[in-house]
Amino acid sequence: MSMMQVNDLRGEPTFACICGCLMFEITVMWDMETREVMWYDLAQKCKECGTITTAPTPMDWRDCE
Ligand SMILES: [Zn+2]
Secondary structure, eight states: OOTTOOOEEEEEEOSSOTTSOOOEEOOEEEOTTTOSEEEEOSEEEETTTOOEEEOOOHHHHHHTO
8 A cells, every 4th residue: 555656757848747746845956157058957747646757848849859
């Protein structure tokens, strides 16, 4: 019996979780000068169900052009 089992679906860049949630918990580093996100962990955790997926990056997008 483990209802707390964490799904790990890392691989493809993911914008929405399989549960439909659009919010993720993610580890970031800040740029002290611009105060923007300087770096973020590609492992993102769904805020609803906890499923781990791969965060999208601007680089993925350029690859699609
Ligand atoms: Zn989810």
